[in-house]
Amino acid sequence: xxxxxxxxxxxxxxxxxxxxxxxxxxxxxxxxxxxxxxxxxxxxxxxxxxxxxxxxxxxxxxxxxxxxxxxxxxxxxxxxxxxxxxxxxxxxxxxxxxxxxxxxxxxxxxxxxxxxxxxxxxxxxxxxxxxxxxxxxxxxxxxxxxxxxxxxxxxxxxxxxxxxxxxxxxxxxxxxxxxxxxxxxxxxxxxxxxxxxxxxxxxxxxxxxxxxxxxxxxxxxxxx
Numbered sequence: 001x002x003x004x005x006x007x008x009x010x011x012x013x014x015x016x017x018x019x020x021x022x023x024x025x026x027x028x029x030x031x032x033x034x035x036x037x038x039x040x041x042x043x044x045x046x047x048x049x050x051x052x053x054x055x056x057x058x059x060x061x062x063x064x065x066x067x068x069x070x071x072x073x074x075x076x077x078x079x080x081x082x083x084x085x086x087x088x089x090x091x092x093x094x095x096x097x098x099x100x101x102x103x104x105x106x107x108x109x110x111x112x113x114x115x116x117x118x119x120x121x122x123x124x125x126x127x128x129x130x131x132x133x134x135x136x137x138x139x140x141x142x143x144x145x146x147x148x149x150x151x152x153x154x155x156x157x158x159x160x161x162x163x164x165x166x167x168x169x170x171x172x173x174x175x176x177x178x179x180x181x182x183x184x185x186x187x188x189x190x191x192x193x194x195x196x197x198x199x200x201x202x203x204x205x206x207x208x209x210x211x212x213x214x215x216x217x218x219x220x221x222x223x224x
Contacts, residue, residue, distance in 0.1 A: 027061045031206060036061060036192075037222045041076040046083070050142035050173040057083055065206050071194065072175075075223060078183065084176040090163055090200040091144050094176050095212070097194070100187035102215050110141040110176055121213050138184035142177055146170040163199045182223055191218040 029036065041059045060074035060083070072083035086092050093111035097119075105119040115133040151169035154160045160168075182188070195212065196204040210217045 026058065029061065029063045031063065031065050031208060033063055033219065034207065034217075035220045035222065036063065036073060038073045038075050038080065041074040041081070043076060046081045046177055046179060048140055048142045048177040048179050050086075050171075050175060050177060052083075052085075052174040063206070065194075065196075065204055068201070069196070069204065071206065073221075075182065078181060080178075080180045080182050080185070080223065082178040082180070084194075084196065085174070086176050087174050089196075089198045091146075091166055091170065091198060092176055093144075093197045094141075095195045096178065097192065097212060097218070098185050098221075099191045099215050099218075100185065100189065102191065105213060105215070106185070107212070108139055108141075108178070108180070110143065110178070112144045114141055114143060119213055121215060123213065139178065139180040141179070142173070144170070144173070166199060185223075188223040190221040190223070191215045192221045193218045 027039070039059065039061055044055055044059060046056055047053060057072045057074070060072040060081070063071040063073070065071055068088040070085045072081075072085070074081050082096065084092065084094055091111075094109070096108045096110075097105055098108075099105045099121065103121050105121055107117050107119055109115045109117075109131070113133050114136050115131040116135055116139075117129050117131050119128060146166060146169045148169070151162075151165040154165035154168060155162065158165075193210050193212070193215075194204075194206045198204075207217055207219050
């Protein structure tokens, strides 16, 4: 009886821990945050289609990067999900930087193409490797898409700027969504940086003031 009661208490405690972890999302952090514990999601899938589906990111931690955009983070069963709210952006180009050792830096790029490269911290730009375009082994994101002929016609015949024409010719997009296997990142404790360039505003960098090949000052992502 005592053994059964003890086992019951342990099971209840473990159940409480599990439910506590699953309910750990919905935290909101500012751009000053330097440590982000990525919550375990509740299993709702993320479709990397660039549209915010009902409930899709409700179980994520939110980092408010600036008044125009926020970053969403969560994980589930070996997948890290990141979403960048792009509803007030025009054609965002996004680079995610990860390092677990401070020496090798993985750069995952998303714009009209997807690509990646591995940088060496502190190395001169002249030594950077070539982009591997189309390589999405272990990760994926929604590309930026538009009707080229429509945009070109608007620019030539209506005298529109690239940005004005893109607002009409671009496919609808609420969010830049990433699905990354955590095994690709090499560790459960990572240094992380994000850089965003758009057609209509100054670049956004998180954490502010950091550089692409110097991990000093980058945020820490905790996956466990």
